[in-house]
Amino acid sequence: MTKQTSKQIINWGIIGLGNIAHKFTQDLLKVDDAKLYAVASRSEEKANTFASKYNAKKWYTSYEALTKDPNIDAVYIATPHAFHKENSLLCIENGIAVLCEKPFAMNAEEVLTMISVAKQKNVLLMEALWTYFLPHYQYVLKELVNKTYGKLLKLEADFGFFRAFDNSSRLFNKSLGGGSLLDIGIYPIFAALSALGKPQNIEATATYFENGADSSCDIIFEYDSSVKAYLKSTLLEDTPSEAIFNCEKGTIKINSGFHGPTTVTVIADGKSKTLDFNYQTRGYNYEIIHFNNLLRQGKTESNVMSFEFSKQLIETLDDVRKHINLKYK
Numbered sequence: 632m633t634k635q636t637s638k639q640i641i642n643w644g645i646i647g648l649g650n651i652a653h654k655f656t657q658d659l660l661k662v663d664d665a666k667l668y669a670v671a672s673r674s675e676e677k678a679n680t681f682a683s684k685y686n687a688k689k690w691y692t693s694y695e696a697l698t699k700d701p702n703i704d705a706v707y708i709a710t711p712h713a714f715h716k717e718n719s720l721l722c723i724e725n726g727i728a729v730l731c732e733k734p735f736a737m738n739a740e741e742v743l744t745m746i747s748v749a750k751q752k753n754v755l756l757m758e759a760l761w762t763y764f765l766p767h768y769q770y771v772l773k774e775l776v777n778k779t780y781g782k783l784l785k786l787e788a789d790f791g792f793f794r795a796f797d798n799s800s801r802l803f804n805k806s807l808g809g810g811s812l813l814d815i816g817i818y819p820i821f822a823a824l825s826a827l828g829k830p831q832n833i834e835a836t837a838t839y840f841e842n843g844a845d846s847s848c849d850i851i852f853e854y855d856s857s858v859k860a861y862l863k864s865t866l867l868e869d870t871p872s873e874a875i876f877n878c879e880k881g882t883i884k885i886n887s888g889f890h891g892p893t894t895v896t897v898i899a900d901g902k903s904k905t906l907d908f909n910y911q912t913r914g915y916n917y918e919i920i921h922f923n924n925l926l927r928q929g930k931t932e933s934n935v936m937s938f939e940f941s942k943q944l945i946e947t948l949d950d951v952r953k954h955i956n957l958k959y960k
Contacts, residue, residue: 647710712808781879791870810844816864
């Protein structure tokens with residue numbers, strides 16, 4: 632079971648020390664009740680450099696060694712998608728709470744295994760989909776639930792940036808889950824699921840790089856009463872990366888970089904107002920604080936990023952992959 636803790640400071644470990652781990656750590660250091668205790672990488676140089684940069688007490692060249700450290704309360708997993716299941720289970724088997732970067736794993740089968748083992752071992756496990764915890768996103772969801780501007784009729788959400796194709800990069804490595812869908816397409820799909828739930832019907836098309844990884848995806852979710860969500864992800868061009876919720880009596884627009892700290896513009900009654908949420912961090916601190924609270928309360932599942940929602944998310948991603956005939960193995 633999860634190591635029960637009433638400790639004032641939660642000791643964190645990090646497995647996988649790429650770009651996302653740096654961003655996460657910079658916010659972790661701003662959380663009063665959290666401390667970076669240990670990091671692990673297969674590269675000794677990377678582990679040593681990362682630990683020195685962020686003043687971690689220990690560094691390891693083996694993930695297994697990190698999970699045997701009795702002082703670690705929680706682990707953030709930031710390895711490539713294809714290793715999420717393996718790395719999560721390693722921590723869970725050692726009774727360490729796991730915050731695993733999105734996507735939770737490569738497919739629903741892997742996610743179901745992770746959840747099953749976490750329940751069996753009574754260990755806290757949560758998918759690190761940070762957007763759910765950001766104040767601006769919580770504000771928009773509340774407005775939609777309250778039907779402040781009437782029923783939601785249409786959602787348009789995109790996420791795109793240009794990257795020159797590089798076959799040696801994780802981002803383009805299909806065997807690691809590279810391509811637009813799992814890396815960034817997950818965010819527009821998340822927006823649709825969190826606002827509208829699972830769709831009744833899915834349409835999807837994709838373009839591909841020369842190695843078979845998807846370069847872009849265009850997706851339509853169809854719901855009751857002709858409600859639709861138009862979703863897009865692409866690595867071929869920079870796009871607005873906005874989420875626009877068209878309601879009966881107004882429009883709520885999460886502005887550029889909708890998945891991270893940004894502003895919200897509301898257009899209704901012929902007037903427009905932009906709300907600034909005064910972010911002072913990269914935004915990862917909100918999920919960290921939530922996770923720390925769950926750990927202290929002895930919880931094994933988040934009431935925000937629940938197992939049921941994570942299952943819906945990966946099942947929907949699997950459905951989209953079937954429509955575009957995208958296979959990772």
